[in-house]
Amino acid sequence: MLELEVVGEKRQETLGHVLAELIDTPCILYLEGDLGAGKTTLARGLLRGLGYDGRVKSPTYTLLEPYELADVSCHHFDLYRLADPEELTFLGIEDLLHDDSIFLVEWPERGKGVLPPADCVLQIRYLGDRRQVSLIPASEKGVQLINNLQKVWQFD
Numbered sequence: 001m002l003e004l005e006v007v008g009e010k011r012q013e014t015l016g017h018v019l020a021e022l023i024d025t026p027c028i029l030y031l032e033g034d035l036g037a038g039k040t041t042l043a044r045g046l047l048r049g050l051g052y053d054g055r056v057k058s059p060t061y062t063l064l065e066p067y068e069l070a071d072v073s074c075h076h077f078d079l080y081r082l083a084d085p086e087e088l089t090f091l092g093i094e095d096l097l098h099d100d101s102i103f104l105v106e107w108p109e110r111g112k113g114v115l116p117p118a119d120c121v122l123q124i125r126y127l128g129d130r131r132q133v134s135l136i137p138a139s140e141k142g143v144q145l146i147n148n149l150q151k152v153w154q155f156d
């Protein structure tokens with residue numbers, strides 16, 4: 001596990017950006033934390049790092065926002081409004097996961113049982129004007145990602 005103190009929105013985006021540079025597809029990241037924790041901010045930074053420069057909308061109402069980029073396809077989920085995990089089956093989630101896929105999932109606990117397992121779980125907590133981001137590996141790929149992040153992250 002790696003724990004980071006991330007100060008400010010910009011820095012939260014930077015963390016996403018750095019993760020994008022290190023990520024090896026296919027990869028599934030769970031983003032956990034209360035409303036306003038900074039999950040979408042991190043996802044936005046990650047999408048920027050993958051080369052997407054358009055607007056990153058929060059998929060709160062659509063459940064899923066797909067981004068087809070040059071080398072990867074990134075699916076950004078927000079399952080806050082998911083009533084039943086089976087809705088993910090209707091969304092065709094199984095067909096979305098390919099060798100070049102990244103899944104970023106906000107509120108993954110709502111998709112329990114249907115959502116594929118994470119490689120890495122990011123838990124985000126309020127810490128006054130900053131956030132504590134705990135990265136917990138959940139696969140060998142997750143371990144690698146966190147090791148590599150630890151090597152390049154500029155600790156304050």
Ligand code: ADP
Pocket residue numbers: 006007008009011012033034035036037038039040041042106129130131
């Ligand atoms: P969530 O998707 O978890 O509901 P958002 O990403 O929409 O949360 O962020 C909510 C607010 O938190 C935004 O105003 C954002 O600027 C702020 N924020 C995000 N990360 C940080 C951080 N590391 N430090 C301080 N504020 C942050």
Ligand code: MG
Pocket residue numbers: 039040041058078106
């Ligand atoms: Mg959000």
